[in-house]
Amino acid sequence: MTKTVGASIDTGTFTKKKSQWVEVWGRFKKNKGAMIGLFVLIILIGIALTEGLWIPEEKVSTIVVADRLQHPSRAHWFGTDEMGRDIFWRTLYATRFSLTIGFVAVVVSAVIGIPIGAVAGYVGGKVESIVMRLTDIFSAIPTILMAIAIVSLLGRTTFNLMLAVGISSVPLFIRVTRASVLTVKNEEYIEAVKALGKSDLYIVFRHVLPNCLSPIIVQVTLRIASAIISSSSLSFLGLGIKPPTPEWGALLTAGKEYIMGYSYMCLYPGLAIMITVLAFNLVGDGLRDSLDPKLKH
Amino acid sequence: MNGTKQQNDIVLSIKDLTVHYEVDGEVVEAVNNLSLDLREGKVLGLVGETGAGKTTTALSILNLIPFPPGKIKSGEILLNGKNILAMNIAELERVRGKDVAMIFQDPMTSLNPVLTVVDQVMESILIHETSSKVEARERAIQMLETVGIAAERADEYPHQFSGGMKQRVVIAIALACNSRLLLADEPTTALDVTIQAQVLDLMLKLKEQFNTSMIFITHDLGVVAQVCDEVAVMYAGRIVERGTLEDVFNHTKHPYTEGLFNSLPSIEDRTARLRPIPGLMPDPTQLPLGCTFAPRCSYATEACINTRQTEIGFSESHFALCSRYAEKNFVIDRKEID
Amino acid sequence: MEQPILDVRNLRKYFKTPRGLLHAVDDISFTIDHGKTLGIVGESGCGKSTTGRCILRLIEPTTGEIWFDGENVAQMKTRQLRAKRLDMQIIFQDPFSSLNPRNTVMQTIAEGVRVQKIHSTETEIQKRVLELMDIVGLAERLYNSYPHELDGGRRQRIGIARALAVNPKLIVCDEPVSALDVSIQAQILNLLKDLQEEMGLTYVFITHNLGVVNHISDEVLVMYLGQNVEQAHTEEIFRNPKHPYTQSLFSAIPVAKVGANKERIIIKGEVSSPINPPAGCRFAPRCQHRMPICTQQDPVSTEVTSGHFVACHLYS
Numbered sequence: 029m030t031k032t033v034g035a036s037i038d039t040g041t042f043t044k045k046k047s048q049w050v051e052v053w054g055r056f057k058k059n060k061g062a063m064i065g066l067f068v069l070i071i072l073i074g075i076a077l078t079e080g081l082w083i084p085e086e087k088v089s090t091i092v093v094a095d096r097l098q099h100p101s102r103a104h105w106f107g108t109d110e111m112g113r114d115i116f117w118r119t120l121y122a123t124r125f126s127l128t129i130g131f132v133a134v135v136v137s138a139v140i141g142i143p144i145g146a147v148a149g150y151v152g153g154k155v156e157s158i159v160m161r162l163t164d165i166f167s168a169i170p171t172i173l174m175a176i177a178i179v180s181l182l183g184r185t186t187f188n189l190m191l192a193v194g195i196s197s198v199p200l201f202i203r204v205t206r207a208s209v210l211t212v213k214n215e216e217y218i219e220a221v222k223a224l225g226k227s228d229l230y231i232v233f234r235h236v237l238p239n240c241l242s243p244i245i246v247q248v249t250l251r252i253a254s255a256i257i258s259s260s261s262l263s264f265l266g267l268g269i270k271p272p273t274p275e276w277g278a279l280l281t282a283g284k285e286y287i288m289g290y291s292y293m294c295l296y297p298g299l300a301i302m303i304t305v306l307a308f309n310l311v312g313d314g315l316r317d318s319l320d321p322k323l324k325h
Numbered sequence: 326m327n328g329t330k331q332q333n334d335i336v337l338s339i340k341d342l343t344v345h346y347e348v349d350g351e352v353v354e355a356v357n358n359l360s361l362d363l364r365e366g367k368v369l370g371l372v373g374e375t376g377a378g379k380t381t382t383a384l385s386i387l388n389l390i391p392f393p394p395g396k397i398k399s400g401e402i403l404l405n406g407k408n409i410l411a412m413n414i415a416e417l418e419r420v421r422g423k424d425v426a427m428i429f430q431d432p433m434t435s436l437n438p439v440l441t442v443v444d445q446v447m448e449s450i451l452i453h454e455t456s457s458k459v460e461a462r463e464r465a466i467q468m469l470e471t472v473g474i475a476a477e478r479a480d481e482y483p484h485q486f487s488g489g490m491k492q493r494v495v496i497a498i499a500l501a502c503n504s505r506l507l508l509a510d511e512p513t514t515a516l517d518v519t520i521q522a523q524v525l526d527l528m529l530k531l532k533e534q535f536n537t538s539m540i541f542i543t544h545d546l547g548v549v550a551q552v553c554d555e556v557a558v559m560y561a562g563r564i565v566e567r568g569t570l571e572d573v574f575n576h577t578k579h580p581y582t583e584g585l586f587n588s589l590p591s592i593e594d595r596t597a598r599l600r601p602i603p604g605l606m607p608d609p610t611q612l613p614l615g616c617t618f619a620p621r622c623s624y625a626t627e628a629c630i631n632t633r634q635t636e637i638g639f640s641e642s643h644f645a646l647c648s649r650y651a652e653k654n655f656v657i658d659r660k661e662i663d
Numbered sequence: 664m665e666q667p668i669l670d671v672r673n674l675r676k677y678f679k680t681p682r683g684l685l686h687a688v689d690d691i692s693f694t695i696d697h698g699k700t701l702g703i704v705g706e707s708g709c710g711k712s713t714t715g716r717c718i719l720r721l722i723e724p725t726t727g728e729i730w731f732d733g734e735n736v737a738q739m740k741t742r743q744l745r746a747k748r749l750d751m752q753i754i755f756q757d758p759f760s761s762l763n764p765r766n767t768v769m770q771t772i773a774e775g776v777r778v779q780k781i782h783s784t785e786t787e788i789q790k791r792v793l794e795l796m797d798i799v800g801l802a803e804r805l806y807n808s809y810p811h812e813l814d815g816g817r818r819q820r821i822g823i824a825r826a827l828a829v830n831p832k833l834i835v836c837d838e839p840v841s842a843l844d845v846s847i848q849a850q851i852l853n854l855l856k857d858l859q860e861e862m863g864l865t866y867v868f869i870t871h872n873l874g875v876v877n878h879i880s881d882e883v884l885v886m887y888l889g890q891n892v893e894q895a896h897t898e899e900i901f902r903n904p905k906h907p908y909t910q911s912l913f914s915a916i917p918v919a920k921v922g923a924n925k926e927r928i929i930i931k932g933e934v935s936s937p938i939n940p941p942a943g944c945r946f947a948p949r950c951q952h953r954m955p956i957c958t959q960q961d962p963v964s965t966e967v968t969s970g971h972f973v974a975c976h977l978y979s
Contacts, residue, residue, distance in 0.1 A: 048765065048809065216761035219721050220825060223753050224778050225745035238765050374844035375815075487933050517706035517871065522915035522929050544844060547874075547917030574921045588849035589919055590878030595897065598856075599878070601849030605814060662921070 055318035062314020068307035076124040087117040088274060097290055106296045109282060119296050122274040126256050126304070129190050129275070133255035134248055136194025141201025142237075142244065148202065149209030150232050159202070167199035172261060179267045189268050193258045197251050204247045208240035215239075242319035249312035253305040260301055276301045335403075336506050336538040337363040337386065337425075342400035344381050344390060351610040355381040357562040359400070363555075365505070368532065368539040370553030370570075372546065372585075376606055377559040379542045383508045385410075386540070387427060388417055404506065423453040426499035430511040432491035436483040442494045443469065443479035449501045465501065471534075472497045472527060489520035493527065500531060507539045513548065525552055546585060550574060555642075558582050561607055561617035568643035575662040578645040580622045583659045616647070624649055624657065666733065667694035668865050669718070669833060674727035676713050683939040687713045688724075689889035695833075695882070700859065700866040702880030702897070704873060704912075708934060710889040711869045715835040718867065719751050720744060732832065749778065752826035756838035758818035762810040768821055769806050772796065775828025795824040800854060816847035823854065833865045840875060852879060873916045877901055885909050888937050888945040891964060895971035905973040908946045944976065952977055 056062055095112035098104055106115035148159040178192035212218065213236055221231055260277025262268040264284070269275040276297040283293030339361050346353040356378040363369050371379050384390050386402055388409050402409045404424055412420065429435045437445060446465035450456065456464070466476050472493040483491055492512060499507055509528070513521040529552055532539060541553055549556055550570065557567040558579065566579035577583050584602035591597050604621040607613060616634045619625040629648060637650045649655045676688040688710040695701045703711045716722040718729055720736060729736040736747060755761035762771055772792045782788045793803060799820040810818050819839060826834055836855065840848040852875065858864055870876050876883055877897060884894045885906065893906040904910045911928040932949045943958040944950070950957065956976050964974040 216755040216757060217763045219716070220753065220755065220761060220822070221774065222721055223719055223748055223751070223826075224775055224829065225748045226774075226778070227745075235763055239763065374846065489933060517934075518873070518915045519706065519912060519930050520933070521917075522927060523931075525917075526929055545917065546845075546919035550919050550921055550923060551917045571921055574919070585845055586919065588845045590849075590852070590874045592874070592877065592901075592918065595877045595901075599849035599853050601853065602846040603850075605816070605847075 052315075052318045056314050059314040059317060061310045062318075065307040065310025065314065068303060069311060072123055072127060072304060072307070075120060076127045079121055079124055083117060083121055087114055088121045089113065089272065097286065099290070100292055107290070107292045109293055110286060115279070115293060115296055118274040118279060119276070119300050122276050122279060122297065122300070125186075125269065125273065125275040126259070126277075126301070129186070129193065129259040130252040130256040130308075132190040133194040133197070133259065134251045136191060137197040137201050137251065138244070138248060140195070141198040142205045144198075145202040145205025146209050146232055146237060146240075149206035150213055150228070150236060156206070160206070163199045163202050171196040171258060172265075175258060175262055176265070176267055179262065184267060184270065186269055186273075189259055189262060193255045193262070196258070197255065200251065201244070201247065204243050205240060208243050209236055212236050212239045242316075245319065246312050246316040249308050249315060253308035253312070256301060256304060256308075334364045335362050336365050336405060337361075337540075338403040339382075339386070340401050340403070342382070342385060342402065343398040344378075344385055345396050345398050346394045347396065348394050353609045354562050354612050355395075355609065356385065357612075359562075359564055361557055361564065361567065363506070363538050363540065365538055366532070366536045367554045368541055368552055370549040370556045371540055371542045371559060372544065372549055372556060373559035374544055374606065376561075376609065378562040379559055380510055382559075383427065383510050383540065383542055386425060386506075386508060387421055388412065389421075419453070422449055422504070423502050424504060425506040425508065426502070426504040427508040428492075428495050428499050428510065428512045430514050432488055432495050432515065435495055436491055438483055441480045441482055442474070442486070442497075445494070446497050446501050449498050453502045465497075468497045468501050469494070471531070472500075473523075487520075489516055489524060492516060492524055496524075496528065496531070500535065500537070503535060505538060507537050508542070509539060510542045511544070512541075514543070514545070521548075528552065546574075546589065558585070561609065561612060563617060563646060565618065565647070566645040568640070572640065572643035576639070576643065577657065577659045577661075578639060578643070578650070579618075579647050580624050580657055581618045583657050584621075586659060624655075665696065668697045668732060669695045669867070670728075670730035671714075671718065672728040672730070674714065674717055674729065675725045676710070676717055676722060677725045680938060685938050686889045686940055687937065688717065689940075691727075691884075691886070691889075691891050693884055693891070693894065695865055695867065697832075698859070698863045698865055699881045700868050700879055702876035702883045703867065703869045703886060704871065704876050704883060705886035706871060706912075706934065708888075708937065709886040710937075711886050712837055714886070715753065715837050715867055715869050718833075718835055719748060719753055721753070749829040750831050751833045751835065752829065752831040753835045753837060754819075754822050754826055754839045756841050758815045758822065758842060759810075761822050762818055764810055767807050767809055768796070768801065768813075771810075771821055772824045772828055775825050779829055791828075795828055798827065798858070799824045800850075814847075815843050816850060819843065819851055820854070823851075823858070827858070827862075830862075831864070833867065835867045835869070837869045838871070839868075841870065841872060848875070855879065873913060885912070888934060888940065890945055891972075891974060892946065893971075893973050893975075894964075899968070899971055903971075905967055905971070905978060906946075906975045907950050907952050907977070944974075 090113065092112035095108050096110055098108045100107045104114050104116065106119060108114055144159060148156045174196040175192040178195060179188055182188040182191070218231060218235060221235055259268055260280065263275055263277025264281045266281060269278045279297035280294050283297065286293050339359060342356055342359040344356040346355055359382060361369070371382065373379050381390065385397060386409065390397060397410060404420065409420065443462065443465050446468055447461045450461040450464055466479050469479050470476055474490065474493055483494070486494065513524050516524060525548065531537065543549060553570055555569055556573040557564045558573065558581065559565070560581050566573055566582050573582060577586065587600040588602060590599060602621050607617055607620060613619060613630060615632045616622070616625065616629045619629040622629065626649070632648065634646045634648050636644045636646050638644050672692050674688055674691045678685040678687055691714055693701060703714060705711045713722060717724040724737055727737060731747070731751065734747065736744065739747060769792055772795055773788055776782055776788050776791045782791050793806070796803065796806070801817060801820050801824065805813065805817070810821065839855070840851050843851060855866070856879065859866060868876065868879055880897045882894070883897050883900045885892050885908070887908050893900065893904065893909045900909065901913065904913050911930040914928045930949050935945070935948055943960060944962050947953050947957040954976060962974045962976050963979060964972045965979050967973050967978050
């Protein structure tokens with residue numbers, strides 16, 4: 029452990045305070061599974077960000093009827109679909125859509141869920157009871173059913189899909205945030221800040237929420253994974269992204285009709301989903317362990 | 326030099342025990358070259374501050390040091406003449422709870438919340454003795470009554486008891502098999518003073534009744550004065566002073582022991598300024614080569630810091646780990662009490 | 664006669680629980696003079712911590728008056744209260760949970776400095792933080808350390824510096840040394856005494872450690888199940904405890920001296936439930952001097968000798 033070196037009072041500058049994230053990273057690094065997950069994620073995100081630059085548009089969308097339904101070969105690594113499009117390129121290209129859906133959906137649920145959970149936990153009393161009972165009712169509806177309702181209500185667009193998936197996991201964020209706010213708000217340092225005459229709003233944002241971050245961050249990574257699955261399921265049910273836009277769930281849907289003779293059409297997008305979800309889960313688990321304050325001491 | 330009678334008298338004998346924890350390539354020297362003897366029916370107070378190695382010592386006696394990271398590097402622990410550190414799992418299981426029992430600090434967490442108290446006492450009896458359930462239950466209830474819990478309450482669950490009562494149950498479990506040796510790790514620290522007085526009183530009575538030997542781990546010198554016959558003061562993994570209660574309290578030799586006494590508010594002169602020991606306990610991964618207390622010791626010389634200390638005897642029972650006593654006229658400030 | 668800095672009158676705090684009304688603090692009154700220390704002693708659950716928090720209104724008292732510096736804190740509106748609270752600070756028992764684990768020493772202390780609004784520039788704030796660190800004996804190099812890198816004693820010093828940052832007049836010390844080892848405990852006690860002398864602070868010192876209370880307090884209040892059973896000058900109460908509970912409590916303290924623990928009064932039984940307590944003396948079920956009146960009528964606090972108050976039927 030490096031010791032912090034204080035600087036002289038005359039200069040008015042001090043050694044930069046070291047971030048706690050450095051320590052978290054130190055512990056995270058030791059977790060092999062999490063590191064593999066992180067490596068996979070970086071590659072996936074890299075693909076998603078840069079795919080427009082190096083994946084030729086025509087490889088993804090050009091229809092060559094002559095090449096339809098080919099088994100994997102040297103020319104078409106993952107084979108081709110019913111319209112003769114190369115599945116390898118389409119699966120690769122779908123990374124951007126699927127990841128975006130995952131991220132945006134989680135941002136939606138976090139942005140709605142965290143403040144509600146924080147208020148419910150901090151204020152307590154009747155507000156808490158009402159919020160939590162509503163949350164219970166809300167989460168009694170199956171995720172997919174909820175998403176189907178939202179998508180059919182608002183229309184079948186990519187954004188609505190993300191919204192639907194996001195909204196359906198809001199209860200989770202409310203619960204996680206409330207639970208950790210409840211433990212943090214009874215800590216004595218919160219009382220100490222109250223004794224300094226600070227307002228509740230300041231206390232929640234400056235002291236309570238930062239100490240609730242660990243479980244929330246873990247939840248975020250895990251929810252991205254399940255948002256990808258949910259959106260894939262919706263696409264599979266025909267409520268998600270409209271073909272021919274490549275998205276893993278949509279690719280699966282397209283493949284399901286040919287599953288008997290040409291199962292590779294489902295296999296590769298399915299594998300892509302599996303690998304991504306696994307990577308997020310590995311990273312999520314790794315974060316849970318490395319953010320655990322009990323290991324800090 | 327001792328007759329056979331004296332030899333048989335010894336319930337526990339620890340010789341040169343060294344326990345290290347290895348974490349992230351760093352070695353925490355939790356216990357170093359610790360030796361002590363405990364005779365039948367005696368209570369030994371193991372005194373020291375947080376991190377001195379008291380609990381590690383107790384866990385070693387049960388051979389319960391978590392491995393990894395803990396590792397018993399050397400030494401032997403003879404319980405009734407048999408070396409615990411050389412035993413296999415089956416032998417250890419017979420010894421634990423039967424020959425040596427342990428009481429933990431927190432009565433709240435050392436009882437199983439889903440079993441009634443009588444079941445938990447019975448469990449301990451049934452594991453170690455071949456007796457029928459009916460007999461065991463009878464004995465368990467008897468045991469609970471001995472520690473002051475009415476038979477009507479025997480079928481209640483731990484959450485229905487207060488902290489003091491739970492600690493009584495824990496004591497009943499520990500004593501159910503007539504262990505010759507009881508390890509009590511801060512058994513009254515979590516209790517209020519009036520309840521502490523009750524529990525200490527009970528422990529002393531039971532000790533008389535069963536002739537149990539006890540190692541009483543505590544940081545409270547007041548409790549030591551009340552229950553112990555012998556005292557060993559630990560600092561940074563070593564015993565720095567040991568002797569009878571009178572030796573250590575009235576004829577204090579080691580500067581650390583003196584520092585502990587000086588840190589306590591005096592009852593006679595209540596406004597007298599406290600004289601705390603300056604500084605902090607050394608980092609257990611980087612213990613000084615010589616005396617571990619030297620950096621905080623007002624009597625330390627250059628030699629104390631650099632050379633290994635050897636134990637100096639003052640009487641048959643009284644020893645201190647301080648090489649300043651090699652000098653003829655060396656005395657510490659604390660007055661001797663007759 | 665000088666007006667006391669703190670005058671608490673008939674303070675009560677009841678908590679609603681599913682099983683009934685929990686009388687955490689039940690009619691406590693006391694005064695403290697400027698620059699003095701009042702020790703509040705009692706066993707766990709006797710309401711001493713609740714009393715301390717009620718003074719700062721970190722817990723809202725059910726009824727009662729809290730006159731601090733000539734103003735009734737119990738009646739104040741939120742805004743007024745926030746300003747007044749700066750004159751009253753609190754130090755906690757647990758050096759782990761009393762510091763935000765994500766804030767450095769500097770950030771924690773600076774929070775108090777900023778509230779004061781005397782120091783406006785960052786350099787001034789830094790200077791003040793370092794000054795406070797120096798006052799409580801924290802080395803300058805710890806400026807950017809996090810609480811988990813420090814030991815209990817140092818963490819407790821940070822808590823003290825945070826409280827001092829706003830130049831309070833009164834500090835409620837809630838078991839500030841109970842979680843510390845004796846040698847560190849002595850360091851902190853000395854520090855608190857020095858600070859009191861230099862800054863003229865007034866302390867409400869809450870503890871279960873009678874040795875510590877004897878050392879630091881001018882006046883001692885003994886609580887049992889939310890009630891004030893005895894109050895007197897420290898020397899008087901230790902020399903001459905009147906209430907049977909005080910007597911047994913004091914005799915139960917283990918003294919670090921060979922042969923000092925021979926005659927002890929061991930009280931039987933356990934503290935009864937504070938939920939819907941029956942009429943009469945709360946200590947009566949455990950009391951060896953119990954009389955019929957004890958379970959029928961609440962004892963009234965009476966002055967037995969000058970400044971020595973006891974709430975016990977033996978003396979009324």
